[in-house]
Amino acid sequence: MTYGKIIDNLILDGELATYPVLNEKDARAAAGLMLIIGIITFVVTLFLKRFDILAITVGIFFIEFLLRVVNPDYAPFYRLGSLIVKNQRPEYSGAVQKRFAWSLGLLMAISMIFISIIFQIRGVLPFAICTICLSLLWLETSFGICVGCKMYYGLMKMGIIKEPEVMPACPGGVCSIKKPKKHNKKINK
Template sequence: MSYGKIIRNLEIEGKPAPYPVVNERGVRATAGIMFAIGISTFFTVMFTREYIFLNIVVITFWLDFFLKTVFQPHWSFFNIIGDFLVRKQKPEYVGAVQKRFAWGMGLGLATFMILGPVLFQIRGLMPLSICLACLFLIWMESALGVCVGCKIYKFLLDKKILKEPTHRPVCPGGVCSIKR
């Protein structure tokens, strides 16, 4: 079973796309939802010093990243909402593999946040930096359509650190142009 959705006879930018894809419009809507929740939680914690909201959101984000990285994007509850919000728009399909890599980065950041502030009650610069980095990456995806994780994936492919896929999938808007 492949990750993402394979659509028969799909062409992206005039080229065949026989690889698994995800709908970039839904991904960006999902990122926007997560950004709104994340930034609201950030300021709530900053002004009230009440960390229960942080704990709930970090665990929720971790679970969401886990579901969409380990299983499929359609298992993600934020993705379900994001896809619903863009359901009447024409889909913009992009490769699923680099999105999975980017979501894996999100899962890693959320794991650090669970270990630090949630489990061990670590406060200060370390969790603040991780939180701001995550919010910045989500903002880049939702507002600018730039998938930093996709760019890192391309870099790792170019440097032969990651195994070359059979087909190099298209990135959203050509921002990380994965071409041979």
């Protein structure tokens, strides 16, 4: 089973995209929905000390990110986001870096399960993790900046993550790493 969708004759950044892709608009819409819930939870937890609401939201985020890592089509916020933007022209990017970014979201959710639910730690640590998560969601929603995608390319550049045979297009076409053109078919315009 392929992660993402391979779309025949899809051209991204002037090249034939022979790799699986995801619709960036779906991802941004889903991030916006999660941001709204995250902000509400953050405010309720901070001012009303309702840690039960935090536990519910952490559980929901865990399930969402887990499903996105497995297959985003099963993730509720992702599906709802895709319904909201279904009449818009899609903006595709490589699926592999989005999966990596969502894996980082999953790690944050798992961390919050242990920190705030199991060990019931309150204060700076869960506050910092929530602030980071909300900031990342805000950057994705407001500016289309996928920090996890940038981290993926940075780790690839450092040799920590294996470079794929065909370099997938990144969100917004802002990839800092360019693969030699021998692997991709150049489309003349």
